[in-house]
Amino acid sequence: MLIDNESLYLYNVTLKRPSYAISSVTGHFSGTKKVQEICIATSLTIELWRPNIDTGKLDKICVHNVFSVIQSLEKIRLMGSQKDYLVITSDSGKLAILQYDTGRNRFITMFQEPHSKTGFRRNTPGAYLLTDPQNRAILIGALERNKLIYKVHSDDKGGMQISSPLESQTRHTITLAMCALDTGYENPVFVAIEADYGALDSKEHSIDPQAHQSLLLTSYELDQGLNHVVRRVVNNKLPMTATHLIPLPSPAGGVLICCESYAIYEPFEYKRLYLPFPIRQDRENTVIINHVSQKFKKSNYLILAQTQLGDCLKFSLHYNDEREQLDDITVSYFDTIPVSNSLNILRSGFLFANTAHGNKLFYQFEKLGEEGNDLTLRCSDHYEQVTTIDHSKRDFKPKGLENLALVDVMDSLNPVTDATLLETRTSESPDPLINLFTLSSRFIKILTHGMPVNQLVTSPLPIHPSLIFATKKFNNSVNDDYLVISSELSSQTLVLSIGEVVEEVSDSEFVTDQPAIHVQQTGNSSIVQVFSNGIRSIRHIRNGDEEIKKTTDWYPPAGISVTKASGNSTQLIIGMSNREVCYFEIDPVDDQLVEYQERLEVSGGSISSLAILSSKDPEQRSAHAIIGSSDETIQVVSLKRHNCLSVVALQALSSKSTSILMLRHEDSIYVHIGMENGLYVCTMIDEVSGKLSDTRIKFLGSKSVRLSPIKVPGSAGEEDGILALSSRPWYGYFAEGRFKLSPLINCSLTHGTSFYAEDISGEGIVGISENNLVILTIGSSDDDASDDTRGDFKDDFTSREVKLRYLPKKMIIESNSEENNRSWIYVLESENGIRAPFGPTKLVEGEEITDNVDDKAIDQDYYDVFGYEHKNGSWASCIQVFDYKLNKIVKTVEFFNDERILSSCEIKFNSSDNSSYLIVGTTRNSLDKNIRHYLYTFKVTSSRNSHSQKGQKTLLFIHKTESEFAPFAMIEFNNRLLIGTKNLLRLYDIGHKQLLRKASSSIDYFENIIKLTYMGGNRIMAADANISSTFVKYDQVENQFFPLADDIMKRKITSMCSLDYDTIVGGDKFGNIFVSRIPEVLSKQADQDWGLIRHQDSYLNGAVSRLKNLCEFYSGDIPTSFSKGSLILGSEESIFYTGLMGTVGALIPLVTKSEVQFFIELEAELRGYFDYNFDNFDEQKNGYNLLGKDHLKHRSYYNPVKNVIDGDLIERFSEVSYNNKIRIANKLDRTPKDIDKKISEIRNRSAF
Known part of the structure; x- marks a missing residue:
């Protein structure tokens, strides 16, 4: 394939899948009778979740990207079977039936029945x-x-x-x-x-x-x-007004036809019944949008229906067995929850609410609403009695949850309206954090790559700690018994017992007057303590209720000290100051240490680190030891009996190794190396030869890396992970077929280790933070489902949220040049169809905006749950100032009712005193029914209020300018305000009483400018609502804007961002992402020979030239923002985008032709492997394409995909069988490990 030198190739990878779920169903998909799962379908993925009955939480089982647009989801079960199957329709034109394979933890295709062409038609x-x-x-x-x-x-x-x-x-x-x-x-x-x-x-x-x-x-x-x-x-x-159908269970049968404020029961065999609905106070009607029914024992049913406001109504059926017909139906108010796309009831007593926007919620039934109903309505066989019923007899006021209790929150981003990357700093780490600030459903949600920690215990220590160990006394014990804390500064060891209280142990038989180097439980009932002057083995013997301790000591030669040690339950290896290595094995009879007769003298430098395989299973001996030395090398030493302590491999490093671990994952052993320069290395070791291969490198921080083994949460101690400590702590584990490293958020540790106790529900981490002992678990706290910080150890992001008043539309990042003084984000909020209870902020020219964020007389909690008062055609708008350093809203500017915020920007005018101004564009329906448009001007300045702290920032209202047209877009342009309105571009400068118009230009072929982006110099990019984007140049001589080059096709632009002076990336409302560039010759002429371009005639009712389309890609979600940057400190810059349904993705540039060629060929091979033609499917040669959609057609939904590699498909290489991996790798002249490494490297360039 010929690759153009000027072409741009991008690698698309989804970092967070869309969270807007179109449907959800419950079923026994695993085939276990007493275990129900919830299957959730977003537009692009299917997810399987399982409720944890003990904790009430939802655990994610698996997730699949189907590379198709899902339309509907249902379940079906064969007669006599206990297993449910998924039935899915999509744009593939096929009816797909899927089965969950518990062994492979994934769905597989059973049937794909074609019924029509691909795509959606009515x-x-x-x-x-x-x-x-x-x-x-x-x-x-x-x-x-x-x-x-x-x-x-x-x-x-x-x-x-x-x-x-x-x-x-x-x-x-x-x-x-x-x-x-x-x-x-x-x-x-x-x-x-x-x-x-x-x-x-x-x-x-x-x-x-x-x-x-x-x-x-x-x-x-x-x-x-x-x-x-x-x-x-x-x-x-x-x-x-009939909109919804509710089938009634047998023996009643029939269907409820839900109309506006009432329902019709149609039995098909006898007379209809009419049932009025309760109506919420101050509302005009009740409309049912979804329902759920659940059968209990003895033919009892629970039927719940949800209204357009979120109110749940309970239906009760009164069936006459003698007459075999339904005599009566009653309806009553049940509870109020957020509006949902679907509701699901589980037999275990839980309700899952697949909410239409915001976080999905998991409730537990406290009651079934059989008592305390203030309002119960009955049916009638006369239509007039239902429609003429007195409104006061059917009104109800919503209440807080009485029948349901919230037990879990599933974090969801949708709908994302805007987002930006922002670097912040915390006191826990000297390195900055890179956050993705998103606007989502009345929240600012701050996404940070990493995992939250739940700090359980913090206790000061009497010594200055340097190392910490947790150990059991007996091999078959469940919980750890001792915490051993070593202090090099104090030259002592502190031993603490673990129970209901943590207290010092005086009879542990540990050597306490020297710092411990290593502590390990060995054999059946022994603990080995390694210290600088030797080794002590402490054997615990049970004699009835009494416990006897016997100690055995080993000492090095005189003048020699022990510096490093590593061990497992059957082996121990130590390194000494004379560069000698001693090897011990544990006698299985009496737990005694047996020293190997020979010793190894390490060449090249002092021993800086060493490790053997960490394992509790005595059958899994470590065949090799890894020794790191100060000459920046590591040596692989055999521990096999025929060549024990022989060097079998040598590897050079870029820096001295400070810590090494050996851990097993499945059938492979991995060597984890932490180095002095902050690099972390993961490599695979061959168990037979000791050869190192498949090396991965990652930069963790500015300090040297120290590694400790920990257990993966929820694995019952069966899965090993690592704790890597540098300038910030990191947690490493295997998931989704690859090794992941994630930072721990809001946590500072100098040393840590794995810790197991039933009191903390299993695995935890015990560590040292400054001079304190801390015990923590990975993941957010389970105590409060509504906690502001949420995350799970299987997720790549931790989210933190701040409540807003209305639906957010856009955010403006403060552009203060001084980093210490930059902390504000201006959030523009507008919501239609509501009447706000807040009065407008009093704006007086030259006066500060008060700091009163919320009116205390207004019950904000009530409106958060039940919503604001509804009013058709009304708007509520405000601007809220979020201080991300304080993590709270510090100011709110409320606008008049029926006033809508359209656009805003921050600007520094040339004629001002270098102060920052916030310009806000609005439109308002006035009392005389005329629509008026305004430009509000605020100044960011230091507060003059005597009650404010010195130097505290504030907003000063300057003036309001009336505009002729609605200001849909505005940006700063060369220290002036540029506004796009209709087909006009207008320049403004600051004035004493209002903004002063300095220029006005029209672009004839534009209809309504909605987006403006500054490209640099005298160039901007303007986007029309229907005509796509155009490069526009400002002529300073004529004081006019002239179109320079426009797009090759019409697009409905939703977001765009400047990549460089000549290039933009954008997205449209159909889910397409594109990159366009102005031709190089035209760009130079526009800067150097503008006179030649200025007078050229327009081409085909457009600009004088056309843009060059570099990339085209269908993402499956409507792009709402683009940002340049990196989520990892020091990584390469990439393009990050968000989608309306909650997608977060990255477009990573490919830098070499060989890299481009490799991924193009690999993508083509994987398309063939995951073939869409199920008729010729062979499980030995093909992978499952779940819904049968051609991948190339999917990514070319509207326009042919161009110069973008689908990383989501590439990462499915881990699902390929080993034989097919070899086949694909041979075609690419690579090995499977080389391909895995390349996939990992491209993802870690800018993301994770």
Whole structure:
């Protein structure tokens, strides 16, 4: 492949998957009868979560990127089976049935039934996906006309089989809602609310059931005997407000048709019933948006429906067994939770709320709402009695949770409206933290790469500690018994016992007048203490209730001291000051140390570190030892009996090794090396030959790296990880087929080790911080589900959130040149359809904005739970100032009702005193119904308030300028304010009474400028709402802006960012990401020969030239922000982007042609391996493409993918079987380890 020298190639990797879930289902996907899982489908992924009944938390089991756009999700189960299967429709044009494989911890494809072309169209089945409650049939329906029904049955071997689809077509019919009826053993029946748009006219339709209506209730019955679909239209007409269907369980059967503020019960065999809904106070109606039902023992059901405001209503059925019909239905208020896309009830007594925006919530049922209902409404068989009921008799006021209790919060970013990378500093580490500040659903969410820690104990120590160890006395003990603290400065060792209290032990038999170098539990009941003058073995013998301790000492030659040591339960190796290495093994009979007769003298320098394989299993002996010396080398020494203490390998390093660990993961042994220059090295060692290979390097900090073995949380001590301490602590572990290193957030340790105690629910870390003993666990606290800081040890990000008033739209980062004085973020917030309880901020020219963030007379907690008062067409807007150093909102500027914030920027005017100004553009509906537009000017200055601290910043209101048009975009341009409005670009400068217009230019082919980006010099990039982006140059002589080059296609731009003087990256509302560059010749002419370009005629109703399209890529999410930078200190700069549904991704530049060629070839091989054609699937040669979508088509959804490598597909190389890895690697002239290393390196360049 010929690669152009001027081309740009990017490597896309998703750092955080989209969190907006379109649907969720519960089921026994693992096949265990008493274990239910929750499957969540986002637009691009499927996730499997399992509730932990003991803790009430949700544990992530697996997640898959399906490389397709998911449309609907359901479950189905074969008759007599205990295992549920997933049924998915997507844009692949295939109906996919998936099975969860517990052994491989992943979903695999069982069936892919093609039914239409790829993509979404209104007549493509898949918008509606239903399964018969008796699991006999699957229906997929389109928005218009088409419906397909598949019969499901078992084959001779008990496996699932599905038949060819039976089709039902109805022309000129739109489907509004569908559900599957519970018909028992009768034929499967599906019902739908349909609209015959051929019969609709322009007249306004009444909700009177006697008037002419075009909404139909239609049933689709699968006649199993005739293998035919029968469509029937119910004669009774439906009101135009019917929107939702709730099937009732047998024996009642039938369906509830939810309309505005009431429901119709349709039994199909006898008279309809009408049920009024409770209506929240100060609201006009109640509209049902989703429901959930759960069967309990003895045919009892719980049916909950949620309204458009989040209120949950409980339905109770009163069935007459003698008459075999439903006599009464009652409805009552249950609880209020956030508006959800789907609700799921688990048999264990939990409710999962798949919220439409914000964090997903996991509740536990406290009650079933059977008592204390102030309002219960009953059904009637007369329509007029329902519609004419007195409003006061159905009003209710929402309350706090009474029947539900929140037990877990699943962190979710959606919707992300803006984001930026920002470097901050903390007191715990001298290195800065790089955070991603995001605006999401009335929150500022701060994402930091790393893991949170939950600090349980902090206690001062009487000595200045240097090392700490945790050990058991007996090999079969569960908990650690001793904490051993060593102090080189005090030259002593402190031994503490672990129990209900931590206290010093006086009879431990440890040598306490010398600092311990190493402490290890050995044999069955012994502890080995290594100190500078020797080794002590302490054996614990149980004699009834009494415990006897016997000690054995070993001493080095006179004048020689022990400097380093490492050991496991059966082996011990020490390094001495004379560069000799002694090796011991543990006698399994009496736990005594047995010294190997010979010793090894290390050449090249003093011993700086050493390690043998850390293992509790006496059968897993370490075959090698690793010895690091001061000459910047490590030596691999054999511990096998035929060549014990023989050097078998030598490796040079870039710096002296300060710490070494050997840990086993699955069938491989890894050597972890910490070096003096802050580098960490992970390499693999061959158990037979001792050869080192597959080396990975990472910079951890400015200090030397010290390593300690720790246990992975939740693994019951079975999985090993590492604690790496440099200028900040890091935690290393294996996950998703690769080794990850994540920093520990808000934590400072100088030494630490693994610690196990049942009192802290398992694995923890005990460490030293300054002169204190700390005990902590990895992960956020479980005590409070609403804690502001959330994270999990399996997640790459820790999130911290700050509450905002309204929905945030944009953030402005303070651009103060002094770092110590820069801490503000201006957040623009606007929300439609609400009336705010806050009064507008009093703005007086020349006066400061007060610091009153919230009115104490207003119950903000009430509005956070139940929302603000609703008012159609109304706007509520404010600007809040967030101080990220104080982590709180410090100022709020509330605008008038019906005033909407459109844009803002911070600027320093030439004519001012080098002060920063905040300009805010708004639009407002005035009392005379005229729309007016304003530009507010605020000045950032030191507070003159006597109550404020000296030098504290504040906002000073300067003036308000009325604008002719709505200011949708504004930026600073050469110390002036540039505003984009309609097709105009206008320059403003500061004035005493208002902003002064200095220039106005029109771009003829623009309609509405919505984005402006400063490119440098006299250039900007302007984006129109429909016509994409254009390079624009400012002519200082003519004081005008002129279009220079525009895009090659029309795009609906949502976000863009300048990469350099000639290049931008942008995204549109269809999920495309593109990179465009102005041609090099044109760029030089525009700067050097502007007169030649200035008078050229426009080309095809556009600018004089066209941009060069460098990259094109479909991300699957609407890009809302782009930032240049790195998430890792000292890493290369890349492009980071966020998506509306919560996606966080990175576009990493590829720097060499060989690298580009390698990834292009690897991507092509993986596309072939994960082939979309399931008909020719061979598990020995292919991997599972779960939904059957061609990967190339997916990434070329709207435009052909260009010069972007899909890193998400590349990272699936870890899922490839070993034989196929070798086959792919041979085609690339590489080894599988080389490919794994290359994939890891490209990801770690700028991310993690």
